[in-house]
Amino acid sequence: MKTRIAYLLAVAALAFAAISISSCVKEDEFDNTPEGNFELLWKIIDEHYCFFEYKDIDWNEVHDRYARRITPEMPSKALFEVLGEMLAELKDGHVNLYAAHDVAAYRKWYEDYPSNFNDSIARLYLGKTGDYMTAAGIQYKAFADNIGYIRYASFSDGIGDGNLNEVLSSLAICDGLIIDVRDNGGGSLDNAQRLAARFTDKRVMTGYIMHKTGPGHNEFSEPQPVWLEPSQHIRWQKPVVVLTNRHSYSATNEFVNMMRLLPGVTIMGDKTGGGSGLPFSAELLNSWSVRFSASPVLDVARQHIEWGIDPDIRVDMTAEDIRANRDTMIEAARELLRQGGV
């Protein structure tokens, strides 16, 4: 009897083993050809990109239009060009195609607008070595009219609480503070939040985040609130002006989204560039990789900020000021802060 049971169990085990071996979990496979890489890229974006509905993009129509331009013999660089053009249909600075020879990117979110930032002029305001200080990714100084100035050029450059303590302590005697995030193309959200946390004494809800739950264009999770916790270190209590331009993008867009909700903070300059989708990455068969927006961040009204955030006070650099090596926006911010801000 025992032996029979044993044989039955052995047969059952072998059956399960056979089922497991034959039931593979696999993904659609494509050939490493121009057609295969085109189809794979189209599918990655189709299943993971998060702004199809918001931007009213017919991705199937895009497929048909660009598929006609793909031929089996086309050179690699020609394929790269066509795929880059296809991705540009998404009008998204977070969508890039990376190859060894080039990066395809959509840059019209700032190229089609006034620069509103001149690095040479901004450097004149900082002065020469010794006139300003550098704390990790931040350069800072106090202007002669007792207005503090912080230049944060990239949120990819890390900043620690110790750095921020030193910066804010050093500028504590100032009557107001300018935070210049023009041409800051983003980086780490941690750095953006760490800086913003120095300007609130209360926990503030700054927006929502959601993510895709499946390959459908409308499959999203419930938006979850994003909170800004006040820093436990030194917090700034005086007026602040945040300077923005169209190249204030991604994590900088989110920094502005947080700062505009805080008391005593004025957003000044040009509209930000947007870029509110957290980017994910994937790879193609020919070793190119693609980056795309996958997880949208919304504002407190649950609206997308993918196209940017309007300033409280619109200021553009004037040609006359540029000729005179004057930064119109810094000057406007200083004037506002001298008058007490906000």
Next chain:
Amino acid sequence: MNPMLSRLAAVVALSCAYIYMVYGQSLDTDTVPSRYRVVATTFGAGRQKVLDTYLTPLQYAGPEVSVARETMRFTRFNKDLSVQNFFRIYAAMPGKNGYDIYSGLVNWNYGMHYQFQLRYNLKLLVGGLGDLNAGFVYNPRNSNNPASAKAFVDLDASAMLIYRFKLGRCHLTARYQANLPVMGVMFSPDYGSSYYEMFYLGYRDNTVKFTSLHNHLSLRQMVTLDFPCRRVTFRAGYYWEIQQSHVNNLKTHTYSHSFMLGFVRNLRLFRDKHGRQLPSGVNPF
């Protein structure tokens, strides 16, 4: 928590507690068969194929190295019931077109088999195992989805055939084992959820999922041959692992083939009832 998950967690916890209790008691046992352990340590090298659509929809393939340690013994309360303790860790560097990703997993199986003596030299072992796993797949080129954490606990159905035979003057032992996860719990990021959302903001809804044959059909198989050489018993083996999941619309698989080589030791445990010290000749302390 989902009621089904709660019940499953309770079952897993009770099973683990029971196994631990039995294991703990066995150290104090006086029953002779349970004092003996077959302990094998093997080192493996092979090849692994990895797919994780959270990272990218491509399959990568590359070398894998591993080390495994296995202990088998009888329980003290039933002469036909044996305990298997199997620990394996691997690291792999699968690639595609010159670009590598990295994967690693720690796997611990612990459970019991009922032994059927089919012939004087052939045994069938059938039982269940607790199957704990923790690991990762990492793609250094990705942005907000750089890694996929692997964490899953399964209850496995397990079967083993052990065949003893003689080749010339050598006594050999061949073994085939298959472990099939039947039900469990798995961590999986949601389809498009970033690590920023899960771990910085703390939103981890839908990341712990019940798994069974419908979404986690996996199989671990092992063939080993123990053979003596002079005064040492060596173990050569082949380890074939199929780990698959289809959870949160994400597909993953790891297909691993590994050849193993190591050695086997037969140990006999004894208990010092009277607090007497070991003779100085055998006491390492």
